[in-house]
Amino acid sequence: MDLAIFSVVEDALRVLLVRRPDAHEEPFPGQWALPGGFIDLRVDQDLESCALRKLKEKAGISAPYLEQVGSWGGASRDPRGWSATHVYFALMASDDVSLVPGGNASDVKWANVDGNRIREKLAFDHTEILKAAITRLRNKVEYTSLPAFLMPAEFTLSELQHVYEITLDRSLEKKAFRTRVLATDLLEEVPRRRAGANRPAQLFKLRNRKHLVYFSRALTSGGRQ
Amino acid sequence: MDLAIFSVVEDALRVLLVRRPDAHEEPFPGQWALPGGFIDLRVDQDLESCALRKLKEKAGISAPYLEQVGSWGGASRDPRGWSATHVYFALMASDDVSLVPGGNASDVKWANVDGNRIREKLAFDHTEILKAAITRLRNKVEYTSLPAFLMPAEFTLSELQHVYEITLDRSLEKKAFRTRVLATDLLEEVPRRRAGANRPAQLFKLRNRKHLVYFSRALTSGGRQ
C-alpha cells in the first residue's frame, strides 16, 4: 500500500514524502519514498480502510478525497523479491496541511511537483508510481472539480482558479472558468467577502464535501500568459 | 489476478466467464467467475505480463487492448481469508472470438452484458468487480476511441458506430458521429468497399493498432430511437 498525498502549499503542488528507515537490512535506507506500508490483516477490512488508516497515521486527516490509482507488481521493484503494492492518491485541503507531519519532522516533507515529476529520487519504483498519480490527477482536473478538494472551507472563485492553474500548470481564461464553474451546482455563496487592497471578492463553499462534478468539455488554452 | 475480457458478438456486448472447479475444497464450486488465477512468481515479470499470459491461456489472443481497472482486497471476499486481486479489462476484436474458448467448451462461455450487469451470479466479489469494469468501459467509450479495439481488421463507419451504440447502450446521431471520428487521425481508408443490398460502404482500418484517441467532448443524446 502506497499513497500519493497531494496538497497545494505556497502556490505549488506538493506531494508528501517520508524517509526510509536507516537500518542496513532495509532496502533503500535513508531514501525518500511515498508513505505507505503493509496491510494489517487483523485491522484493515479492505484496501480502502487500509489507505484511510495510513492517511490518518501519516497526515493526520480523516476525510480526504481518496481514489485508487492502480497497482504495481513485479520481480524487480523490491530487491527482496517479487512484490506488489496498491496505490491511492489523496487530496488535502491547504488549511489542513499545518497538521502535517505527524511523525518526526525530519523524516517527513512536502516535495514540489515540477512538470510531472519531483526533484527527489525515490525508493523502489515510486518515481514511476508518482508519475502515474500526477498524470491521473492532471488529466482528471481537466474535466472535473477535483481541485475543490484542495481548497479550504471557504474560498473565492479566483482562488479556486488559481489552484486549477497550479495543478494544470497552465493559465486559464477567467470568464470561461467562472461561467463553467457557476453553471454547475458545485458552489454555494456564503454571506461574506474576502477583503484586500482591492474590490472584495465573494466567498463560496462547496455545496457537497464529497460530490465530484464532471464537466462536459475540457478547457483548452488559457488566458494571460 | 482477474480479467474482464469484453467483445461484441452477435450485436451484444459480452464478457468471458469460466466455471470454477467442482472440487469441494475449492470455494464457490461450479459457479461462474471471471477468468484469472494466481501470479506465477517464476514466470511473470510484472502484473501486466501476468495478465497477458492469462489472456493467452484463456482466450488465445496475444495483442489485445489491455488496461488495469484497479485492485480489490479484503477480509470477506474469499472464504479462505484475507485476499487481494489485480483486475484488468481487455477488448477483443470480434473476428478473434472464434478462437475462444481455449479450454473445455462447457467450462467457458460468453455472457451477455445487460445494463451494467450480467444475468449470471458470479463467485467471490466478481459481480462488483465486473460492474466496475463495465462502468469504466462505458465511461471511457464516451470520450475515446476504445470501441475501435473491438473491431475486425477492416470495417465501415456504420459498423463502428453500431459497436459504439452497443457498448453505450444508446443510439448515436450519424452525422455527428462521422464528423467527430473523421476529424481525428484514428482511421485510414482502404481501397475497398463493403457490398450489400445497398450503396457500398467505404472500408477503413485503424491507422495505429495501439493508439487510443481522446475526443474533446462526449456525445450527448442520440439519433433515431
Place this chain on the structure above:
DNA sequence: TAACATGGTGGCACAGTACCACTAAGAAAT
C-alpha cells in the same frame, strides 16, 4: 426501371468556450 435500403452530405441551430475590453469596488497614495 421502379422500389428499397443503407451510405453519405449540406446546412442551420445551439451550447459551451475563447477572447478581450470594459466596468466595479475597495485600499493606498497624493
Place this chain on the structure above:
DNA sequence: ATTTCTTAGTGGTACTGTGCCACCATGTTA
C-alpha cells in the same frame, strides 16, 4: 477629497464541435 492601483466581475461577439434533419448517392432486388 481625488487619483491611482489592484483585483473582482461582466458584456458581447466569434468560434468550434455537436444536434438535428432533410436530402441526395449508389448499389441490389423485384
